[in-house]
Amino acid sequence: MKKITALLLTLCVALSLFTACSKKQAQETKKAEQVKLTILAAASMTDVLTELQKDYETANQNVELTISFASSGALQTQIEQGAPADIFISAATKQMTVLKDKKLMVDDSIIQLLKNKVVLIVPANGETKITSFEDTATDKAKKVALGEPASVPAGQYAEDVFTSLNILDKVKAKAVYGENVRTVLTWIENGEADCGVVYATDAATTTKVKDICEAPVGSCKDIIYPAGIIKASKNQDASQAFLKFLQSDTATQKFEKYGFTVIKK
Amino acid sequence: MDKAPLIISLKTALVSTFFTFFLGIYAAKFVVNLKRGKGLLDAIFTLPMVLPPTVTGFFLLLIFGHKSLIGQLLKTFDRSIVFSWEGTVVASTVVAFPLMYRTARGAFDQMDHNIIYAARTLGLTEHHIFYKVILPNCWPGIIAGTILAFARSLGEFGATIMIAGNIPNKTQTISIAVYTAVQAGNYDLAYKWVIVIVIISFVSIAAMNLWNTKQSRIVTNKGGI
Numbered sequence: 001m002k003k004i005t006a007l008l009l010t011l012c013v014a015l016s017l018f019t020a021c022s023k024k025q026a027q028e029t030k031k032a033e034q035v036k037l038t039i040l041a042a043a044s045m046t047d048v049l050t051e052l053q054k055d056y057e058t059a060n061q062n063v064e065l066t067i068s069f070a071s072s073g074a075l076q077t078q079i080e081q082g083a084p085a086d087i088f089i090s091a092a093t094k095q096m097t098v099l100k101d102k103k104l105m106v107d108d109s110i111i112q113l114l115k116n117k118v119v120l121i122v123p124a125n126g127e128t129k130i131t132s133f134e135d136t137a138t139d140k141a142k143k144v145a146l147g148e149p150a151s152v153p154a155g156q157y158a159e160d161v162f163t164s165l166n167i168l169d170k171v172k173a174k175a176v177y178g179e180n181v182r183t184v185l186t187w188i189e190n191g192e193a194d195c196g197v198v199y200a201t202d203a204a205t206t207t208k209v210k211d212i213c214e215a216p217v218g219s220c221k222d223i224i225y226p227a228g229i230i231k232a233s234k235n236q237d238a239s240q241a242f243l244k245f246l247q248s249d250t251a252t253q254k255f256e257k258y259g260f261t262v263i264k265k
Numbered sequence: 266m267d268k269a270p271l272i273i274s275l276k277t278a279l280v281s282t283f284f285t286f287f288l289g290i291y292a293a294k295f296v297v298n299l300k301r302g303k304g305l306l307d308a309i310f311t312l313p314m315v316l317p318p319t320v321t322g323f324f325l326l327l328i329f330g331h332k333s334l335i336g337q338l339l340k341t342f343d344r345s346i347v348f349s350w351e352g353t354v355v356a357s358t359v360v361a362f363p364l365m366y367r368t369a370r371g372a373f374d375q376m377d378h379n380i381i382y383a384a385r386t387l388g389l390t391e392h393h394i395f396y397k398v399i400l401p402n403c404w405p406g407i408i409a410g411t412i413l414a415f416a417r418s419l420g421e422f423g424a425t426i427m428i429a430g431n432i433p434n435k436t437q438t439i440s441i442a443v444y445t446a447v448q449a450g451n452y453d454l455a456y457k458w459v460i461v462i463v464i465i466s467f468v469s470i471a472a473m474n475l476w477n478t479k480q481s482r483i484v485t486n487k488g489g490i
Contacts (some may be wrong), residue, residue, distance in 0.1 A: 074448045098450070143348060148431065150449030176348050177431045179448065191331055192347055 035238045038084060039067045040075040042091035042225065043180040044116070044154070044199045048258040049089075055254070056245055063238060071180035073151025079104055079230060086233040087242060089113065089225060091181075091199075092153035096226040103231065109239075110228035113246060115261035117200045117223060118157045121209040123191040130195050132213055137167035145187045145196030146175050153223075154181040158197035160220035185209065199223075201259040224263070266457055269434045270442040273350065274462070277438060278418040281357035285414045288358070289365025290407065294395065296366075297373045307370075314363035318423025321360060325428045329355065352429030353436050357418035364413040372406025373399065405477055412473045416466060 041049050046069045053065045068075070068085070076095040079088060080102065088105070090096045093112075099105045120136070122128045129140045136144050147155025155177065162168040178184040181198050188196045189208040203211045227246060229239045245251055252262045296306050313321050329346040330336050339345055346352045376399065384398045400407070422440040429436035431445060439462045446455035 071448065073450065077447060077450050080450065148445060148448065150445070150451065175432070177433075177445075179426075179431070 033062045034064065035062060035235055036064045036066065037086045037235055037238055037242060039065060039087045039089065039242075040078065040083070040085045041067055041069055041087075041089040042072045042075070042153070043069045043182045044091055044202055045069065045089060045225075046182065047205050048201075048254055048260065052246070052251055052254055055250060056242065060241075063242075065242075069180075069182075071147065071152040073148075073153075074179070077151075082232070084232070085230055086235050086239045087227065088230055089227040090153070091116070091223070091225055092156065093224055093226055094153070094156070096228060099230075100228075106229040106231050106233075106236070109243065110226055111243065111247070112224050112263045113227045114225040114255060115223060115263055116225065116259075118154060118161065118197050118215045118220065119200045119203050120195060120197055120212045120215075121185075121188050121203050122195045122212055123188055124208050124210045126191055126194075128194065128210075130212060133161060133215065133219075134165055134167065136162070136195060137165075137170035141194045142174060143193040144171055144175050145184045145193035146171075146177060147181050147184055147197075148177040148179060152178070152180055154184070154198055157215070157220045157223060161197070161215045164216070164219040204259045225260075266454070267433075270437050270439045270458065271461060273353070273434075273436065274419060274438040274440070275465075277350070277353045277357050278415055281354050281361060281418040282411060282415045284354070284358045285361045285365045285418070286411055288362055289410060289414065290369050290400075292362075292366045293369035293373055297370060310366050311363045313359050314367075318360060318421070319427060322356065322424035322427030325352075325356060325359065325424060329428065347428055348430045348432060348436070350429070350435055353421075353425050353438060356424040356428050357421045360421050360424055361414040361417040364417055365410040368410030368413060369403070369407055372403035372410070375406070376402050408473060408477045412470055412477075415469060415473075419462070419466060419469075 039049070049067055049069075053067055057063060057065060070078075072090040072092055072095040075088060075090070076099060079085065079099055088096070088099065096105070096110060100107060100110065120130070120133055122130055130136065135141060146158045147153070149155040149159045159168060162171045176187070176193055178187060181202055184196045185198050185202045185206065187193050188198075189206055195212070197215075200211070200214065203209055227243060229236060229243065233239055247262075255262050292310055296303055296310070299306065316324075326347065327333060328335060329339075329352070331340060331345065331347060336345065336347070344351075346355055380398060380402065381394060384394045389398070420440060421438075422444065425436070425438060426441055426444075431437055431441050437445070439458050443455050443458045443462075446452070446458065
């Protein structure tokens with residue numbers, strides 16, 4: 001008898017939980033206006049996109065943005081593995097092209113949003129004799145912090161610069177690889193490495209690093225940030241609206257404030 | 266396929282298991298013989314096992330990072346724990362230590378203390394008792410702890426990548442190589458390393474278990490009349 005009572009009680013509890021859940025779902029669909037967008041963006045956009053997120057959510061009360069910042073390579077892998085996201089903003093065209101070829105993006109939604117530059121940085125409060133990219137190959141630099149070239153665009157651009165200066169092998173021998181450009185920035189801020197290569201926009205976000213010089217003209221290809229809507233997105237219209245916002249004057253102002261160059265159509 | 270991650274992983278795991286073996290046993294001996302403060306010390310020693318590896322890595326950075334006392338001291342000798350192979354050993358030892366410590370301590374606690382008392386009445390020194398009475402009787406437990414410590418050192422990732430970084434040919438262990446390969450979308454390479462480490466882990470645990478069974482038989486047989 002006790003067992004049957006216990007079983008009946010469990011069934012009742014389970015049933016009541018079920019009905020409570022389905023009631024909640026009905027309520028949620030009533031607020032169908034509420035849109036949740038997930039954006040996967042390159043780590044270098046952390047500060048500017050966080051600000052733009054606030055602006056957009058204030059102007060569009062029914063939209064809630066969730067932005068995940070990581071290296072473009074890691075994000076590409078996540079999208080390939082089916083991560084539920086709506087928009088992808090990469091720091092290089094390579095990752096976007098791979099996804100496009102795998103038919104994971106909405107082809108005609110892809111736009112070239114921004115341009116950037118890479119710079120050589122050193123800790124602000126250290127004594128350093130480094131004055132140029134070439135100096136990284138000499139003894140003036142014992143440890144060079146770079147992004148992991150296969151998954152971090154900033155790392156790839158850095159490799160391009162060193163290759164064009166014919167010092168790649170020397171630099172590789174003392175390279176420490178970070179999993180995204182912000183990790184590299186933090187290492188230089190804390191003095192864990194003597195110098196590193198990050199975007200000009202990253203260097204501008206902190207006073208703890210000193211920007212030594214920009215990559216020589218022509219040493220690496222143009223740094224372009226493409227943005228696009230992921231095919232599997234369930235919020236194509238809302239995503240399109242957000243992409244339009246990113247090309248608006250308000251957004252352009254913010255991007256330029258942080259040091260990005262906005263590509264005009 | 267570049268063999269460096271394999272060599273680095275094995276070197277790191279073997280060296281850190283070596284350190285963990287001695288540190289774990291002596292820490293367990295120390296705590297078992299403590300009159301007061303057992304609980305506190307036990308909690309401190311077990312901490313690296315309970316904390317997320319990234320938190321352990323963070324603490325290691327605080328202790329060995331270039332702003333710390335130890336970091337500054339090492340800098341004068343032009344050495345550093347951060348971003349070096351030594352860092353992988355430190356990280357692996359710290360995370361594997363609690364496993365060795367707890368297993369050894371469990372073995373010591375569970376031992377039949379009458380044997381120790383008998384040894385004392387027979388006039389053996391404490392030193393003699395530890396090496397000739399306690400250790401041989403606790404051997405299966407200690408081996409179990411060593412197996413766990415080795416497995417944990419081999420598989421360590423979070424603390425290692427924080428303190429030793431990802432430097433191919435220096436600190437890139439197999440775990441980090443798999444992570445890097447997946448991040449880069451290079452699934453072929455990731456699969457290859459995964460197979461390698463599964464084989465190594467399997468073989469080392471099977472081998473140690475086999476040896477342990479043999480040892481147990483010897484111990485129990487010796488006790489028989």
